[in-house]
Amino acid sequence: MTTLDNFTYDEITIGQTATYSKAVEERDLSLFAAVSGDLNPLHLDAVYAATTAFGERIAHGMLTGAVISAALAMKLPGPGTIYLAQDLRFRLPVKIGDTITVELEVTGKQDRRKSVTLDCKAYNQARKLVASGTADVIAPSEKLSLMPPELPGITISP
């Protein structure tokens, strides 16, 4: 298993980039509904979704926000990051079967708080921008290399 590694504030440079991908499966829409409480049938009911302008079930917009947050926590800066702020603009719907790829780029460093500003862009597999925004985080001061815990098994019964 690969370790979870980070970049400390001192190691981070302006222009540094990282990418992170997540395939959006049908079960993610159920999991996001459970974790947020958003039970809108646009995300959960294929028959209802077919009657809407989208024509099919789409992912909750903030699921893309969750994937962007994972990019920051897993890749850049990685473990030990403290999330200060995020702005997001939702641009295109994400559908079941889409793969979201987040591209991060460091655009600023503020020595006083050891905070870092990152430009965040989320694309689908057709390289269409689905969401974009800016993150502010406090970067880790300590180098970490952690074994990621194994996720408990999650079973979804229809």
Add this chain to the structure above:
Amino acid sequence: MTTLDNFTYDEITIGQTATYSKAVEERDLSLFAAVSGDLNPLHLDAVYAATTAFGERIAHGMLTGAVISAALAMKLPGPGTIYLAQDLRFRLPVKIGDTITVELEVTGKQDRRKSVTLDCKAYNQARKLVASGTADVIAPSEKLSLMPPELPGITISP
């Protein structure tokens, strides 16, 4: 079961408010890890988390973002809302057992796009502000009253 109802653009008034609550359970941290891919042990491993400045497992910051997004989709404007943008400032950690209460207030209406701006504040059960921000949404043009679909059963095995 109660229906999911919405407020159309024409019905929404400046100053209108809504609240929405979600209790954060241990399983939500596993579900959010699965849906985002963020496997940081601060959220998943009690022994590791005890060694950090937080002293215990905390929820992923964007889980509060997910609960804010559910408030918009479930309460105000409700079903048929299209999410345009969200900014978030994370202020305090959310712990297992906390209840997040989101308070929404309409602060602006833009007739041209039928978009609505809402102030969003998320409190814990001690009335401490854990996150705040602003949402921009397109409000529904059509009145909807939907039966929320039943969530599939989700089982977590340790």
